[in-house]
Structures are given as C-alpha cells and as structure tokens.
Amino acid sequence: ETGVTQTPRHLVMGMTNKKSLKCEQHLGHNAMYWYKQSAKKPLELMFVYNFKEQTENNSVPSRFSPECPNSSHLFLHLHTLQPEDSALYLCASSQDLTSGHSTDTQYFGPGTRLTVL
Amino acid sequence: AQSVTQLDSHVSVSEGTPVLLRCNYSSSYSPSLFWYVQHPNKGLQLLLKYTSAATLVKGINGFEAEFKKSETSFHLTKPSAHMSDAAEYFCVVSEPLGGKLIFGQGTELSVKP
Numbered sequence: 001e002t003g004v005t006q007t008p009r010h011l012v013m014g015m016t017n018k019k020s021l022k023c024e025q026h027l028g029h030n031a032m033y034w035y036k037q038s039a040k041k042p043l044e045l046m047f048v049y050n051f052k053e054q055t056e057n058n059s060v061p062s063r064f065s066p067e068c069p070n071s072s073h074l075f076l077h078l079h080t081l082q083p084e085d086s087a088l089y090l091c092a093s094s095q096d097l098t099s100g101h102s103t104d105t106q107y108f109g110p111g112t113r114l115t116v117l
Numbered sequence: 118a119q120s121v122t123q124l125d126s127h128v129s130v131s132e133g134t135p136v137l138l139r140c141n142y143s144s145s146y147s148p149s150l151f152w153y154v155q156h157p158n159k160g161l162q163l164l165l166k167y168t169s170a171a172t173l174v175k176g177i178n179g180f181e182a183e184f185k186k187s188e189t190s191f192h193l194t195k196p197s198a199h200m201s202d203a204a205e206y207f208c209v210v211s212e213p214l215g216g217k218l219i220f221g222q223g224t225e226l227s228v229k230p
Contacts, residue, residue, distance in 0.1 A: 004160070041222075042223070043207070043218075043220040045218070048217075090160055092161075105163055108153075108161040110159055111159075111160050
C-alpha cells in the first residue's frame with residue numbers, strides 16, 4: 001500500500017451536482033498534489049499544497065476548488081462540471097517542497113474515477 | 118523547459134523474454150528521473166528513480182534503468198517479463214525547484230503467455 005487513500009473510488013455526477021473528492025496520506029508528508037489523468041493524455045498537474053498553503057494552480061477552471069485543512073488531508077470540491085472533466089483524479093504526497101528537495105518521491109493514491117453526465 | 122518522450126505507446130513481449138521501454142528527456146539542468154507503473158484501476162507506483170548518483174538504477178520487481186547523459190535517455194529494462202508486469206509505464210522528469218513532475222505519455226506493456 002502506498003499510504004495515500006482516496007475516496008470515493010468511483011463517482012458519477014450530473015453537471016449541476018456538487019461533490020467532493022477526498023485524499024488522506026498517512027506518510028507524515030507536508031506536500032500534497034492533485035492530478036488529472038485523461039485517456040490518451042499525460043498526467044496533468046492541477047494543484048500543489050505545501051504545509052497547507054497552495055503553491056501551484058495550473059490554470060485550473062474555477063469549477064474545481066481545492067482545500068487543504070491540514071497536511072494529511074486534501075479535498076477537491078467539484079461544481080457545475082462538464083462532460084470533458086470526466087477522468088481519473090489522482091492525489092499524491094511528498095515530503096515537502098523545500099528548495100533543493102526536488103528529488104522527493106511522490107506517492108500516489110489509487111485515484112477517483114469521475115464520470116460527468 | 119523540461120520534457121519527456123516515451124518512444125513507444127505500446128510494447129508487447131512474451132513471458133520470459135526481455136523488456137525494453139524507451140524514454141528520452143530534455144532538461145536544462147541535471148535532471149531527476151523516475152519510472153512509475155500503473156496497473157489497471159490503480160494509482161501510480163514508483164519503480165525506481167535516478168538522482169545523479171549511480172547511472173544504473175535498480176528498482177523493484179527486477180526492473181532497472183540506465184541514465185545516459187550523452188544520449189539523453191533513461192530506458193527501462195527487465196531481463197525476463199512476467200505476466201504481472203502487464204501495465205502502463207510512465208517516464209517522469211522532475212523540475213529542480215518546486216518538485217513539479219513532468220510525465221511522459223506512457224507505454225502500455227502487454228505480456229503474452
């Protein structure tokens with residue numbers, strides 16, 4: 001097991017729904033990430049948090065809203081999504097983003113398979 | 118800017134034969150390089166990583182990769198494929214600051230009995 005858990009594993013939602021994805025890491029890490037994995041595309045980094053502070057927003061539409069209440073938990077709040085947002089959403093964590101620690105390994109959760117109808 | 122190119126989108130081998138998954142990178146810095154594996158309906162698992170120590174890196178499950186600066190390559194190999202190796206493999210380069218990972222397109226490995 002990677003020590004990173006994600007719930008739910010599968011989610012089907014309509015375009016007018018509001019839902020949230022949850023990620024929890026049990027590794028004592030301080031950096032957490034959200035990625036989007038679409039078919040036939042490389043993984044896309046969405047958001048990065050370091051010590052609960054957002055350090056990266058990779059031009060993600062506002063219908064995706066991240067929240068990091070503490071270093072162990074990361075949420076992705078979803079509202080008014082589009083069918084093209086259907087994808088596998090992966091959470092990852094690493095030790096931290098201290099300058100020079102760029103080689104820190106990222107550990108991934110199993111992902112949430114999201115389908116937007 | 119850093120980038121990663123996985124030269125094959127799909128590789129098929131027979132069980133017991135060698136595996137070669139090719140990766141070329143572009144980097145303005147001394148790169149950190151990774152190989153991750155993703156089995157169906159699972160997250161990504163780290164196979165191995167290169168961080169400017171030994172150029173031949175050994176990973177889990179019998180995989181290894183060799184960093185060749187002159188060829189800007191980081192190919193993944195395994196002497197003998199097993200059925201359980203069937204998965205998607207991602208070559209990844211890390212940016213020097215901020216820890217951002219740049220992923221390749223992935224190579225799907227099929228293993229025939």
